[in-house]
Amino acid sequence: MRLFHFLFVFLFIGTQNWAQIPHWLGGVDGNSAKIKAFPTSEQAKQDAVWEILDPASGKIRRIRLSLRKIGSHSIWSAHATELDENRLYLYRLLVKGQDTTYLGNFRTFSQRPISFRFALSSCSFRPGSPAYIPIVEFKPSLFLHLGDLHYENIETNRIEDHIKPYLDRFLLGKKEQALCLQVPMAYIWDDHDYCGNNSSGPSACGDAARAAYLSAFPAYEPYRMGAGLAHAFQQGSVRFIVLDLRSERRESNIMSEEQMQWFKAELLKSHQSHLVSVVLSSVSWYGNEQDNWGGFPKQRQEILDFVNEQGIEKLVWMCGDAHMNALDDGRNESYPLKKAPRIPFPVIQAGSLLSFGSHKGGTYSHGAFVNPLGAGQWVECQAIDNGEGALALAVEGKQMMAGFLEPKTMFQETFFWSIPQTKPVSTKFEVDSSKGVFQVKISNPDRQSGIIYRLRTGNGRILDAAATGSSDHLLLSTANSSGIGPLFLEEENGDYKRVYGLKSAP
Ligand SMILES: [Fe+2]
Structure with missing residues (x-):
């Protein structure tokens, strides 16, 4: 796969004209992004547009690039605002008379909890x-x-x-x-x-x-x-x-x-x-x-x-x-x-x-x-x-x-x-990742019943789950933790939930 990726990158860079207009994106936040591009002096004479496509809705936004000359440099710039949060956008630079395809992409940020x-x-x-x-x-x-x-x-x-x-x-x-x-x-x-x-x-x-x-x-x-x-x-x-x-x-x-x-x-x-x-x-x-x-x-x-x-x-x-x-x-x-x-x-x-x-x-x-x-x-x-x-x-x-x-x-x-929780927690646990088996030994000294424990990966997959009854010891385990990455222990009792980070990436 990696070889194909190299070939792909090599081929598309070698064959697309507008992609050769040097540019970079930045200033990205939850609802906006900026672009700066450097046309040749001939390209700079044309009207140019930064076209942004939201593939989820099909909505297209066109923003006229403004031109500034500094010495021998021509700089196109644009600031896209009112974008949606955490949304993947495709974009292209449309220069008058050029038929191009979408090649660039970026994702807006989020102010809410998100993995990235x-x-x-x-x-x-x-x-x-x-x-x-x-x-x-x-x-x-x-x-x-x-x-x-x-x-x-x-x-x-x-x-x-x-x-x-x-x-x-x-x-x-x-x-x-x-x-x-x-x-x-x-x-x-x-x-x-x-x-x-x-x-x-x-x-x-x-x-x-x-x-x-x-x-x-x-x-x-x-x-x-x-x-x-x-x-x-x-x-x-x-x-x-x-x-x-x-x-x-x-x-x-x-x-x-x-x-x-x-x-x-x-x-x-x-x-x-x-x-x-x-x-x-x-x-x-x-x-x-x-x-x-x-x-x-x-x-x-x-x-x-x-x-x-x-x-x-x-x-x-x-x-x-x-x-x-x-x-x-x-x-x-x-x-x-x-x-x-x-x-x-x-x-x-x-x-x-x-x-x-x-x-x-x-x-x-x-x-x-x-x-x-x-x-x-x-x-x-x-x-x-x-x-x-x-x-x-x-x-x-x-x-x-x-x-x-x-x-x-x-x-x-x-x-x-x-993040600190207000409710006091009495759970204690030990982690043992030796012998190729990953085990969490949980003790529940207050002997509260109905608490559910889950072992979950960083991308949200549940590996093992159990509810404690009258027993004050519980074992959660997964046979092969190699390649799984960060593991979390979740403790849930009605509305109350707490999560512990357990393990570094193996
Ligand atoms: Fe340096």
């Missing part, structure tokens, strides 16, 4: 990463690029200079276009795609880089206009908080005081709404280098103290910058904290798409995998929300060598959270 996938990576020194096709095959709702989209190190204050590498080093790549046709993006810069190696802080170059980003990338709205690019958006029970750790740096601060206050407010709002906060950081959280969080110990400490004091438990930190995939479950956080007990949170490094390997410090419980030459690395995530108080995030580190057909899995782990 996303992928992330960073650092594409060269275009054509072997990671892109497997990422498309994973079918994520979103691809997050955590910086160094290119390494052109533009230091000028001309906006067009900053737009050029978006095309030359990303959008003109065939594999990149295959990705952009099927997966909306979110993106934040790091140094090389801001104003050059180790660049940071406000400057005329920074203003041009920001203007280029906002005019050429289909971006989420920054939390305040006129400053950095930090922004946040939500899909299901996950709040994505994207930090700008370049343009607001000054002396000992990696972000401005305004961004810090906004960030804390986002974390708190997310916590109070029982959402998982996924923080996206273009530099490594671990390590002691001057150019990553290690160089900014005061603000790093301030964040850790805030997380601890507010009891923010549903938090994951995801980073670019180091050219490696790595995962720590939180046990190796080494900073001293004012208050105990400390709340650990997972720290993930995702990268690189295609760059020389590098390790920027830190110890990782599940390993740190520096890029071998020619390999593309990324991280795949599945957010699983059963809508009844249990959230899981299954994370896999992936690597694809050039010329190989199958990606390799470097690490996998599932993190579980539950």
Whole structure:
């Protein structure tokens, strides 16, 4: 199947004219999406329309693309609004006189509990990463690029200079276009795609880089206009908080005081709404280098103290910058904290798409995998929300060598959270997954009758179910748990229900 997929991607990219109009989608939320496309100067003279088809209802929407010229670049853009929530849409670009078929697709997000996938990576020194096709095959709702989209190190204050590498080093790549046709993006810069190696802080170059980003990338709205690019958006029970750790740096601060206050407010709002906060950081959280969080110990400490004091438990930190995939479950956080007990949170490094390997410090419980030459690395995530108080995030580190057909899995782990229930629970259970049989031994010390227990997979399939009677011990089991993924234990008694996360992906 995988070989056919490769052939399909190769053939359709090679034969469709409009698909060669470089474009990307982003800014997706529950009812809207944005597109930016780059026609040739000849194409730009034509009227063009972004046509969006809802295959479920057959309804077609046509939105005229508005043209903006910046230097030698022509940019078409459109913002589709009033779309339906969690709906798959097909789209095409209709340029006058061209007969085309629908080739692109995207799915709108949802504000309600929903299970979905996303992928992330960073650092594409060269275009054509072997990671892109497997990422498309994973079918994520979103691809997050955590910086160094290119390494052109533009230091000028001309906006067009900053737009050029978006095309030359990303959008003109065939594999990149295959990705952009099927997966909306979110993106934040790091140094090389801001104003050059180790660049940071406000400057005329920074203003041009920001203007280029906002005019050429289909971006989420920054939390305040006129400053950095930090922004946040939500899909299901996950709040994505994207930090700008370049343009607001000054002396000992990696972000401005305004961004810090906004960030804390986002974390708190997310916590109070029982959402998982996924923080996206273009530099490594671990390590002691001057150019990553290690160089900014005061603000790093301030964040850790805030997380601890507010009891923010549903938090994951995801980073670019180091050219490696790595995962720590939180046990190796080494900073001293004012208050105990400390709340650990997972720290993930995702990268690189295609760059020389590098390790920027830190110890990782599940390993740190520096890029071998020619390999593309990324991280795949599945957010699983059963809508009844249990959230899981299954994370896999992936690597694809050039010329190989199958990606390799470097690490996998599932993190579980539950939304606090008001009713006290007395159930206790033990999990035994040895000997190829997966068993949950449940004890019910209060000897309540009529409680139903179910063993359920992340995609909702019931593996085993039983009601307790007078017995205070119950065994749920499945013979072969390999490949099943996250497992949940559900406890139900009339209107009352509670769900426990049990098992990491095997
Ligand atoms: Fe990089």
